[in-house]
Amino acid sequence: MARRKIALIGSGMIGGTLAHLASLKELGDIVMFDIAEGTPQGKALDIAESGPVEGFDARLSGANDYAAIEGADVCIVTAGVPRKPGMSRDDLLGTNLKVMEQVGAGIAKYAPNAFVICITNPLDAMVWALQKFSGLPKEKVVGMAGVLDSSRFRTFLAEEFKVSVEDVTAFVLGGHGDTMVPLPRYSTVAGIPLTDLVKMGWCSNERLGEIIQRTRDGGAEIVGLLKTGSAYYAPAASAIEMAEAYLKDKKRVLPCAANLSGQYGLSDMYVGVPCVIGEGGVERVIEIDLDGDEKAQFDKSVNSVKGLMEACQGIAPNLK
Ligand code: A3D
Numbered sequence: 001m002a003r004r005k006i007a008l009i010g011s012g013m014i015g016g017t018l019a020h021l022a023s024l025k026e027l028g029d030i031v032m033f034d035i036a037e038g039t040p041q042g043k044a045l046d047i048a049e050s051g052p053v054e055g056f057d058a059r060l061s062g063a064n065d066y067a068a069i070e071g072a073d074v075c076i077v078t079a080g081v082p083r084k085p086g087m088s089r090d091d092l093l094g095t096n097l098k099v100m101e102q103v104g105a106g107i108a109k110y111a112p113n114a115f116v117i118c119i120t121n122p123l124d125a126m127v128w129a130l131q132k133f134s135g136l137p138k139e140k141v142v143g144m145a146g147v148l149d150s151s152r153f154r155t156f157l158a159e160e161f162k163v164s165v166e167d168v169t170a171f172v173l174g175g176h177g178d179t180m181v182p183l184p185r186y187s188t189v190a191g192i193p194l195t196d197l198v199k200m201g202w203c204s205n206e207r208l209g210e211i212i213q214r215t216r217d218g219g220a221e222i223v224g225l226l227k228t229g230s231a232y233y234a235p236a237a238s239a240i241e242m243a244e245a246y247l248k249d250k251k252r253v254l255p256c257a258a259n260l261s262g263q264y265g266l267s268d269m270y271v272g273v274p275c276v277i278g279e280g281g282v283e284r285v286i287e288i289d290l291d292g293d294e295k296a297q298f299d300k301s302v303n304s305v306k307g308l309m310e311a312c313q314g315i316a317p318n319l320k
Helices: 013-024 039-048 089-110 123-134 146-161 194-199 205-216 218-226 233-247 292-315
Strands: 005-009 029-033 060-063 074-077 115-118 141-143 252-261 267-278 281-285
Touching: 005 013, 005 089, 013 029, 013 039, 013 233, 029 039, 039 060, 074 089, 074 233, 089 123, 089 292, 115 123, 115 233, 123 141, 123 252, 123 267, 123 292, 141 267, 141 281, 146 205, 146 233, 146 252, 146 267, 194 205, 205 218, 233 252, 233 267, 252 281, 267 292
Parallel strands: 005 029, 005 074, 029 060, 074 115, 115 141
Antiparallel strands: 141 252, 252 267, 267 281
């Protein structure tokens, strides 16, 4: 059987890490694409040369022409610009929207059957625009944010409780931004909800609130430390988990920015919700019960995503 083909559109910090992880996991052959000449070619060759040492078989190549992504099974999009200190994700909108238009056209022409995972920020608006620009089926275009946000939440919780990260599950809903909604009721240590752990005296409500705020600020914390760009190891690992769920038809239940068609009372927009990811792409959006406070937080987050979508429509009126 032919190997699967994975196209990485954008070969910067996340793109390079994606190529490395996909190679180590032998997910398929990898084509790295970028407008910067030499960058995708150089990174692809460098990673290919680690193959004999690591013991993976994968063909890696780099390109500056979309024709190279022809027939890709998965496209992971990081093309665009990242944040610098002092910038919000939303400051990237104008530049990255134009990039999504080019990427959408490239995918539509050369990889119309691919499962497309968008990472470019501001995420929920960019994945929505990318689906429209590409015209691919809505269930085949998805955004990565929730896996990363919940992984950050899990990291901080495991550290706080001094337990393995493997035993911590976490749920984060809503848009990928300051209004994201980490849900303690649906986050657990080995199945015990955080709300029960507070009752059991594992931590106070105040401390839990601090951890939730650190999760919301998780991206900015890294931008502040790196100073030259944003996070890339954990974002790449998170997108690879989604790609693997699709390629291996694992039916993973993962929080993703998915297109809503009536769920949560919303339609024609992308926002972070729990999804089943398998060979069909986003096979199911799971509607969980939200209490009054959770619903209010979710609505606030949805409104901020809608504001970004309107800003996109102001720039690109064809995005109706
Ligand atoms: P960076 O290392 O700058 O890589 C971006 C790459 O895109 C560069 O190599 C550029 O040359 C390339 N590029 C620019 N314009 C185009 C174009 N028109 N066509 C093709 N390639 C182009 O950034 P990065 O890899 O650190 O981050 C990539 C994106 O991911 C940014 O928008 C970040 O804000 C975003 N990001 C999202 C998350 C989420 O959780 C959603 C997390 C971290 C970063």
